[in-house]
Amino acid sequence: MEAREISYWTGSLDKHFFSSAYRALSENRDVEFKPEIRQGLGVVYDLFGIEIPEEKMRYYLERGYMEVVRDISIPACNICGDVCIRPWLVCPECSSTNIEKKDLMVHYDCNYMGSEEEFMQSRPVIYRCPKCGKELKRVGIDYGRPGFGYICRDCRSIFQIPLIWLVCEKGHKNKVDELIIKKYPIYRLSDEVKKLLPIYNIVEDLVRELASHGLRAEGFKYVKGISGTTYTIPIFIDGSPSIIVEFGLSEEIDERYPLMMLIEAIDIPNSIMFLILPHDFKPELESILNPEKIKVIKIHDLENSKDKIIRELITIHSVVMDEES
Numbered sequence: 001m002e003a004r005e006i007s008y009w010t011g012s013l014d015k016h017f018f019s020s021a022y023r024a025l026s027e028n029r030d031v032e033f034k035p036e037i038r039q040g041l042g043v044v045y046d047l048f049g050i051e052i053p054e055e056k057m058r059y060y061l062e063r064g065y066m067e068v069v070r071d072i073s074i075p076a077c078n079i080c081g082d083v084c085i086r087p088w089l090v091c092p093e094c095s096s097t098n099i100e101k102k103d104l105m106v107h108y109d110c111n112y113m114g115s116e117e118e119f120m121q122s123r124p125v126i127y128r129c130p131k132c133g134k135e136l137k138r139v140g141i142d143y144g145r146p147g148f149g150y151i152c153r154d155c156r157s158i159f160q161i162p163l164i165w166l167v168c169e170k171g172h173k174n175k176v177d178e179l180i181i182k183k184y185p186i187y188r189l190s191d192e193v194k195k196l197l198p199i200y201n202i203v204e205d206l207v208r209e210l211a212s213h214g215l216r217a218e219g220f221k222y223v224k225g226i227s228g229t230t231y232t233i234p235i236f237i238d239g240s241p242s243i244i245v246e247f248g249l250s251e252e253i254d255e256r257y258p259l260m261m262l263i264e265a266i267d268i269p270n271s272i273m274f275l276i277l278p279h280d281f282k283p284e285l286e287s288i289l290n291p292e293k294i295k296v297i298k299i300h301d302l303e304n305s306k307d308k309i310i311r312e313l314i315t316i317h318s319v320v321m322d323e324e325s
């Protein structure tokens with residue numbers, strides 16, 4: 001049961017990721033994902049408004065959707081590696097945390113030092129030493145103002161700098177120089193995912209439509225080839241064979257494109273490819289595509305060709321399924 005829930009969660013997170021990335025790209029927003037520390041959680045990333053653990057970002061990195069901009073160093077507990085660290089300020093004499101920061105005064109005659117409040121015993125403001133009872137009139141002569149310092153309420157010692165413990169959520173105490181440094185990447189969208197995003201809306205529409213016709217279609221599916229190479233397939237229709245739908249966009253088509261598609265078609269086991277190409281795709285390049293593995297459809301405009309694509313896909317799907325049974 002648990003595994004199902006996780007896979008559902010992953011699926012809906014992918015959807016959130018692709019749709020938000022699509023919006024960011026169409027608004028020309030450059031996005032970076034920076035590690036942030038959340039008490040009780042550790043390091044999280046804000047993925048377009050959803051906080052996700054670091055492992056999830058690494059999953060997107062492995063899929064090629066993200067790339068690393070640079071690393072950030074985050075201090076962590078040297079015992080358990082926890083990054084949720086809070087400072088504890090303690091008395092250097094007795095280690096009590098019951099300390100106060102106060103504006104200090106010192107009476108030169110008797111050397112008594114304490115907080116300003118201890119010397120303010122009557123109104124209007126007349127300072128009187130709480131130890132020897134003398135009135136203090138002239139700063140610099142009767143008394144001094146050394147500035148702010150800390151007073152321990154347990155042992156009464158006064159000190160300028162408290163002892164600082166950096167304490168993790170498990171309660172391990174570290175001194176500053178004992179902390180370890182962990183590195184966490186700042187991520188941004190990869191060029192690979194930016195290439196997929198322009199067709200995001202079309203893919204979503206097509207997948208919904210294919211599913212309503214009973215086809216097990218999935219958008220932006222991550223598939224591993226026989227060679228070990230991984231592909232993000234814009235539309236993957238599960239079956240035997242499966243149908244891979246690829247979109248050749250005019251801007252990214254070059255001389256190598258047909259060969260790359262052929263390699264992909266051969267590399268993904270038990271599949272055929274449905275390749276959507278612009279109408280001006282060069283016929284001499286088309287000859288490289290193996291018609292046994294790759295069905296080509298040429299269109300003028302993607303947005304207005306959705307019905308045609310759906311019809312062709314349903315036909316191919318029923319033909320290959322019939323051949324199988």
Ligand SMILES: [Zn+2]
Pocket residue numbers: 077078079080081082168169170171172
């Ligand atoms: Zn710890």
Ligand SMILES: [Zn+2]
Pocket residue numbers: 091092093094095096152153154155156157
């Ligand atoms: Zn103390």
Ligand SMILES: [Zn+2]
Pocket residue numbers: 107109110111112129130131132133134
């Ligand atoms: Zn005094």
